[in-house]
Amino acid sequence: MGKVKGKHRLDKFYHLAKEHGYRSRASWKLVQLDAKFGFLRSSHSVLDLCAAPGGWMQVAVQRVPVGSLVVGIDLVPIAPIRGAVAVQQDITKPECKAKVKRIMSDNGCTAFDLVLHDGSPNVGGAWAQEAISQNALVIDAVKLATQLLAPRGTFVTKVFRSQDYESVKYCLSRLFEKVEVHKPAASRSTSAETYVLAFKYKAAAKIDPRILDVKHLFQGAIEPPRKVVDVLRGTKQKRFREGYEDGDTTLRKVSTAADFIWSDSPLGILGSVTSISFDDPASLPIKDHALTTEEVKILCDDLRVLGKQDFKHLLKWRIQIRKALSPSVKAEATTTGDVDNENKENEEDKILNEMEELTHAMERKQKRKKKLIAKRRAKEKARKMQVDALEDGYTDNELFSLSAIKGKNDLVAVDSTEFDEENGNVGDSESEEPREETQQESSSDVDSDEERRRYDEHMEDLLDQAYEQFMSKKEGSAKQRKRAKRLHSEDIIEGGDDDEIVEPDYDSDKDLGDQEANPLMVPLDDGEGPTQEEITNKWFSQDIFAEAVEDGDLEMSDTEDEMKVAKQEKKLRLPEKAKEKAENRNVAVASNRTQNQASKKDDFEIVPAPETDSSDDSSDDELDDYKKAEILACAKKMLRKKEREQMLDDAYNKYMFHDEGLPKWFLEEEKRHRQPIKPITKEEVAAMKAQFKEIDARPAKKVAQAKARKKRIAMKKLEKVRKKANMISDQTDISDRSKMKQIEQLYKKATPKRPKKEFVVAKKGVQVKVGKGKVLVDPRMKKDLRAQKSAKAGKGSSKKGKNVKFQKVFGYLMMVSNGSHIPFGMGLLCKLVTTTRGSNLRHEPSLRSESTTTLSTLLGPRPQGCTKGTLVFGVLQAEPNAAACRRMALKRNSCTSNNLKL
Numbered sequence: 011m012g013k014v015k016g017k018h019r020l021d022k023f024y025h026l027a028k029e030h031g032y033r034s035r036a037s038w039k040l041v042q043l044d045a046k047f048g049f050l051r052s053s054h055s056v057l058d059l060c061a062a063p064g065g066w067m068q069v070a071v072q073r074v075p076v077g078s079l080v081v082g083i084d085l086v087p088i089a090p091i092r093g094a095v096a097v098q099q100d101i102t103k104p105e106c107k108a109k110v111k112r113i114m115s116d117n118g119c120t121a122f123d124l125v126l127h128d129g130s131p132n133v134g135g136a137w138a139q140e141a142i143s144q145n146a147l148v149i150d151a152v153k154l155a156t157q158l159l160a161p162r163g164t165f166v167t168k169v170f171r172s173q174d175y176e177s178v179k180y181c182l183s184r185l186f187e188k189v190e191v192h193k194p195a196a197s198r199s200t201s202a203e204t205y206v207l208a209f210k211y212k213a214a215a216k217i218d219p220r221i222l223d224v225k226h227l228f229q230g231a232i233e234p235p236r237k238v239v240d241v242l243r244g245t246k247q248k249r250f251r252e253g254y255e256d257g258d259t260t261l262r263k264v265s266t267a268a269d270f271i272w273s274d275s276p277l278g279i280l281g282s283v284t285s286i287s288f289d290d291p292a293s294l295p296i297k298d299h300a301l302t303t304e305e306v307k308i309l310c311d312d313l314r315v316l317g318k319q320d321f322k323h324l325l326k327w328r329i330q331i332r333k334a335l336s337p338s339v340k341a342e343a344t345t346t347g348d349v350d351n352e353n354k355e356n357e358e359d360k361i362l363n364e365m366e367e368l369t370h371a372m373e374r375k376q377k378r379k380k381k382l383i384a385k386r387r388a389k390e391k392a393r394k395m396q397v398d399a400l401e402d403g404y405t406d407n408e409l410f411s412l413s414a415i416k417g418k419n420d421l422v423a424v425d426s427t428e429f430d431e432e433n434g435n436v437g438d439s440e441s442e443e444p445r446e447e448t449q450q451e452s453s454s455d456v457d458s459d460e461e462r463r464r465y466d467e468h469m470e471d472l473l474d475q476a477y478e479q480f481m482s483k484k485e486g487s488a489k490q491r492k493r494a495k496r497l498h499s500e501d502i503i504e505g506g507d508d509d510e511i512v513e514p515d516y517d518s519d520k521d522l523g524d525q526e527a528n529p530l531m532v533p534l535d536d537g538e539g540p541t542q543e544e545i546t547n548k549w550f551s552q553d554i555f556a557e558a559v560e561d562g563d564l565e566m567s568d569t570e571d572e573m574k575v576a577k578q579e580k581k582l583r584l585p586e587k588a589k590e591k592a593e594n595r596n597v598a599v600a601s602n603r604t605q606n607q608a609s610k611k612d613d614f615e616i617v618p619a620p621e622t623d624s625s626d627d628s629s630d631d632e633l634d635d636y637k638k639a640e641i642l643a644c645a646k647k648m649l650r651k652k653e654r655e656q657m658l659d660d661a662y663n664k665y666m667f668h669d670e671g672l673p674k675w676f677l678e679e680e681k682r683h684r685q686p687i688k689p690i691t692k693e694e695v696a697a698m699k700a701q702f703k704e705i706d707a708r709p710a711k712k713v714a715q716a717k718a719r720k721k722r723i724a725m726k727k728l729e730k731v732r733k734k735a736n737m738i739s740d741q742t743d744i745s746d747r748s749k750m751k752q753i754e755q756l757y758k759k760a761t762p763k764r765p766k767k768e769f770v771v772a773k774k775g776v777q778v779k780v781g782k783g784k785v786l787v788d789p790r791m792k793k794d795l796r797a798q799k800s801a802k803a804g805k806g807s808s809k810k811g812k813n814v815k816f817q818k819v820f821g822y823l824m825m826v827s828n829g830s831h832i833p834f835g836m837g838l839l840c841k842l843v844t845t846t847r848g849s850n851l852r853h854e855p856s857l858r859s860e861s862t863t864t865l866s867t868l869l870g871p872r873p874q875g876c877t878k879g880t881l882v883f884g885v886l887q888a889e890p891n892a893a894a895c896r897r898m899a900l901k902r903n904s905c906t907s908n909n910l911k912l
């Protein structure tokens with residue numbers, strides 16, 4: 011390996027490595043490779059082949075996840091590194107694999123995620139030999155890696171760019187999914203080494219042994235094609251990608267300056283050598299020539315660091331120096347008599363000149379391209395500015411002012427004007443001639459058709475906008491003109507012969523002499539404007555005034571009146587009342603007309619009083635209701651598919667087309683006689699209205715809720731009372747009488763107290779407030795009513811208060827059944843009272859027994875068709891003691907059986 015000797019090998023990476031405590035400057039190579047590809051952070055086990063002195067191992071330990079396994083192997087011993095295992099082994103020997111396997115099993119590792127190889131054989135000597143051994147060592151490392159690497163693992167190796175470089179790459183590409191090549195900055199540019207990174211190990215079950223056989227791999231099995239580097243096209247790095255020529259034992263390849271200057275293929279020399287020297291005697295005149303500047307000499311010193319421009323510079327220098335030295339060459343040629351050689355050189359010169367010209371042409375083209383781009387940008391900017399100006403309401407008066415075009419002649423001139431696309435100016439076609447050249451020149455770099463079309467469209471839009479603005483302005487000014495005209499004529503009338511009135515500017519249009527009018531300037535109105543009367547008629551002919559006119563316009567013609575009334579009448583199918591109203595209105599209009607005609611004669615107008623009839627609102631409401639009912643009736647019908655379809659079919663009628671331009675008389679007739687037949691009957695509408703009424707009559711939800719609440723509370727209360735009553739009646743230590751009293755009190759408390767009616771007798775001159783519970787009574791009427799009642803009831807009956815008495819009696823009537831007595835429910839008692847009115851039943855406490863139960867429990871389900879009273883009677887009869895009970899009851903209460911037949 012051609013090692014760099016001396017002090018300059020101690021470069022920045024050497025110092026940096028020292029500074030960071032790395033054992034070798036090679037550490038930076040791994041750092042840079044990892045920075046680019048990031049393979050260390052995901053590797054949990056790393057095997058570093060040829061690791062001494064351990065710089066890569068240090069980097070690996072730093073960058074792998076905590077707890078990862080790092081194993082380093084080298085021929086020479088590696089000083090221990092914390093977090094890594096060092097092994098002294100030859101990687102080409104099978105013992106190495108066994109040793110590593112042992113370490114792996116000791117650390118619970120089955121395979122390595124990453125295998126690194128930075129080996130360099132310690133052979134020394136010729137570079138070619140070194141390169142071969144190096145790449146052979148790489149294949150050994152690959153072989154070991156295939157045995158220890160985990161599937162989808164990574165392999166990083168140093169490779170020498172020699173004839174076997176491609177073979178190594180091929181080998182790796184067969185074993186791995188992806189192969190990358192990278193030469194880190196830390197790797198000296200003078201070194202032929204580079205790094206190959208192979209990702210995603212395929213881990214094939216069987217590997218073709220030829221792939222890993224150095225002999226097979228390197229001896230012509232894969233012959234990488236050699237290329238001559240094109241220095242003008244290829245990049246500097248690319249020149250050496252393919253490696254060094256076979257048999258090239260040195261990195262440095264020198265050509266003499268004379269060879270380069272007088273060579274047939276200067277480009278070939280530039281592509282194959284590393285420097286041009288001036289040391290040989292043939293090159294001395296070149297070296298001493300004025301054209302050979304210091305810069306040229308530096309460039310010639312190391313060709314590998316040169317760029318395209320540098321090579322061009324060298325080629326130019328070659329041409330110049332050839333020209334400068336050619337007489338002496340010629341003389342030499344004459345002396346030698348080598349005419350062919352001279353011809354050859356001339357040809358070469360030609361080629362070089364052509365090359366130079368081509369380069370210049372390319373440069374010119376480049377410049378033109380740049381210029382064109384700049385022009386296009388400027389044009390775009392100008393367009394944008396124009397649009398912005400338009401949006402801001404600004405228009406170029408000169409460009410868009412139609413008033414500038416005074417007549418047809420001007421317009422023709424404008425039409426014939428060509429548009430200068432390049433500059434965006436409108437100019438005369440004649441004046442374009444001098445520009446022809448410019449246009450032609452620009453035609454080579456003209457915009458595409460598409461762009462031109464877009465630009466045309468854009469300009470058209472701009473013109474349209476400008477024209478619209480102009481028209482709107484013109485419209486405004488026309489109105490102003492009319493107003494001015496009117497004022498002017500008034501002034502004339504008022505001022506008589508005022509000679510100082512200056513004609514307004516608008517008339518100047520007419521004074522254009524023999525020029526025809528500008529066809530773009532279309533007058534907004536032809537001739538005189540409409541009269542005031544016409545304007546008024548037009549205004550009041552709008553629909554919104556139709557009704558108002560109908561109601562109140564006294565000057566309406568007879569036909570119009572009738573028509574409007576008829577229209578009103580037939581507008582909707584008015585209910586009868588609405589029709590009546592319309593008729594009345596008709597009559598009113600007729601009478602108004604008569605009045606008006608009469609008043610007209612007297613030169614005064616009778617204004618009809620506004621209708622104050624309150625029925626108006628109600629009739630409107632009615633109308634609304636009717637409409638609503640109609641709509642809902644329709645909607646109800648439409649719920650059924652068949653009827654809906656029928657309605658839709660029927661909807662296709664002659665009214666749906668909104669024909670225009672029909673004669674007026676025809677339309678009137680149609681309105682009067684051709685009303686669309688609605689798909690609903692009067693009955694249906696009436697039914698819908700009834701439904702509305704019913705809905706309206708329903709109590710408000712809140713009221714219903716309050717009532718239900720009240721009822722629920724009352725029921726609860728009653729239930730409580732009933733329980734208490736049962737408890738009282740179950741008591742044995744108190745008499746039945748006191749039980750009854752207690753129960754009576756309970757029920758009394760439970761029944762809601764109604765406010766007593768307060769009768770207030772009205773007195774003369776005293777205002778009495780009547781309200782809740784207060785009844786205003788006329789003393790006379792009160793007396794009369796009392797007398798009437800007593801007369802009706804018979805003498806003394808009013809005192810007994812029959813109804814009240816019966817209610818009381820029955821309220822505590824007990825029914826005997828099965829030896830138990832039952833308190834009747836209030837509802838049943840009321841029923842009994844009403845049905846036995848007139849009887850004289852009284853309470854009989856002796857009929858009661860000890861236990862009580864509810865009526866429903868005893869009676870069971872009520873027989874069909876029976877009232878409550880009937881059931882009671884049935885029970886009385888059915889029970890064992892019922893007959894006796896009944897007899898007793900009848901006897902004691904002296905009522906007949908008829909009275910109890912309920």
Ligand SMILES: C[S@@+](CC[C@H](N)C(=O)[O-])C[C@H]1O[C@@H](n2cnc3c(N)ncnc32)[C@H](O)[C@@H]1O
Nearest residue numbers: 036060062063064065066085100101128129130
């Ligand atoms: C450039 S050094 C490696 C530097 C290392 N990567 C570092 O960062 O410190 C090359 C190493 O390869 C080792 N080597 C060469 N042939 C080997 C072989 N057959 N087996 C093991 N190591 C070998 C040499 O001993 C030498 O230490």
